[in-house]
Amino acid sequence: MKELEEFMETNTGSQVGMSVSAVAFSNASTVSHTSDRLLELDPGTCTDALGRQEFGIRHTVADHPLLSLEAIAELADSLPSGAVERHEANQPLLVPDGCPDLSGPPSETVRTIETNGRWMVLWNIEQVAAYRRLLDAILDEAVPFLPAREGGMGRREAFLFLSAPRAVTPVHFDPEHNFLLQIRGLKEIHVGRFPDREWERRELDRYHNGGHRNLVEIPPRSNTFRMQPGDGVYLYPWVPHWVYNGPAVSISLSITFRTRRSERVEFAHLFNGRLRRRGLSPRPAGESEYVDRVKAGLTSLVAWLLRGCRRQRGARDYG
Ligand SMILES: [Fe+2]
Numbered sequence: 001m002k003e004l005e006e007f008m009e010t011n012t013g014s015q016v017g018m019s020v021s022a023v024a025f026s027n028a029s030t031v032s033h034t035s036d037r038l039l040e041l042d043p044g045t046c047t048d049a050l051g052r053q054e055f056g057i058r059h060t061v062a063d064h065p066l067l068s069l070e071a072i073a074e075l076a077d078s079l080p081s082g083a084v085e086r087h088e089a090n091q092p093l094l095v096p097d098g099c100p101d102l103s104g105p106p107s108e109t110v111r112t113i114e115t116n117g118r119w120m121v122l123w124n125i126e127q128v129a130a131y132r133r134l135l136d137a138i139l140d141e142a143v144p145f146l147p148a149r150e151g152g153m154g155r156r157e158a159f160l161f162l163s164a165p166r167a168v169t170p171v172h173f174d175p176e177h178n179f180l181l182q183i184r185g186l187k188e189i190h191v192g193r194f195p196d197r198e199w200e201r202r203e204l205d206r207y208h209n210g211g212h213r214n215l216v217e218i219p220p221r222s223n224t225f226r227m228q229p230g231d232g233v234y235l236y237p238w239v240p241h242w243v244y245n246g247p248a249v250s251i252s253l254s255i256t257f258r259t260r261r262s263e264r265v266e267f268a269h270l271f272n273g274r275l276r277r278r279g280l281s282p283r284p285a286g287e288s289e290y291v292d293r294v295k296a297g298l299t300s301l302v303a304w305l306l307r308g309c310r311r312q313r314g315a316r317d318y319g
Contacts, residue, residue: 038138039179046145051261054191054223055234059181062229066130067183067253069110072160076106076122083127089119089167093242098212110162113249119167122160131158138255151260159254169243172214175266176256178235182227183253186246189233192219194240201284204238208273215240237262267296
């Protein structure tokens with residue numbers, strides 16, 4: 001616990017000019033698990049916040065055998081090379097063009113993560129049946145908590161993040177709904193908020209024009225979550241965030257999904273990006289649900305044809 005307190009003091013308020021409107025923190029020693037559920041979700045919080053606002057959660061998968069370092073090392077070697085990404089762990093907060101990839105046997109990067117100064121992600125681990133079952137078991141618990149406005153859950157995907165002590169993940173956003181579950185070590189996640197629509201649109205358009213998901217500017221900080229094993233955070237699609245690793249190795253499991261609503265907006269953004277590359281100025285995504293539906297339908301149809309009429313990786317029926 002002393003280690004956690006020192007870690008908290010190190011990073012709190014470390015971004016000059018940023019506001020902190022709330023601090024979320026759960027102390028593992030004061031939380032007991034009263035059921036065999038994998039996620040502890042509050043129905044009221046999910047109804048109000050899912051798709052709109054980040055919130056802290058608790059989980060019970062930190063000791064799962066599939067998430068031990070050795071199991072992850074074996075998983076890393078079994079994945080296709082495109083599912084393994086590695087780079088130096090020590091990054092500035094702003095890296096708008098991303099970081100150079102590193103090479104070598106993936107399992108070696110996992111086994112030496114304590115000392116190798118690396119940051120590593122294993123993308124789409126649901127390609128391996130055992131991990132797909134774990135993903136489904138976790139998300140099946142979340143389905144009843146999904147508010148009706150989101151229109152059902154689909155495209156389930158899971159990622160594993162390993163990072164060396166004191167690693168920094170630059171400011172970025174992701175297109176998915178994300179339950180980020182801390183498995184090992186300490187991690188501090190800062191969540192930002194775009195102060196206006198223009199700033200948000202600038203970053204979303206840049207990304208959908210083919211840019212990196214790392215942001216160009218750091219938006220004001222709105223929330224901080226300090227996580228130890230058993231803690232987690234829900235992040236809604238496109239929310240800016242950045243991460244400081246604690247003084248030991250960190251492992252986090254990212255359990256993600258799309259909803260009909262989030263995928264409609266995402267596809268409308270992709271459609272707009274294609275139009276902009278042809279010199280057009282389309283209506284921004286999110287302004288008209290009807291227009292977004294048409295754009296999303298066309299984007300989905302083109303993607304399906306380009307895949308040779310096959311279902312998308314990670315896809316599930318929305319229900
Ligand atoms: Fe992220």
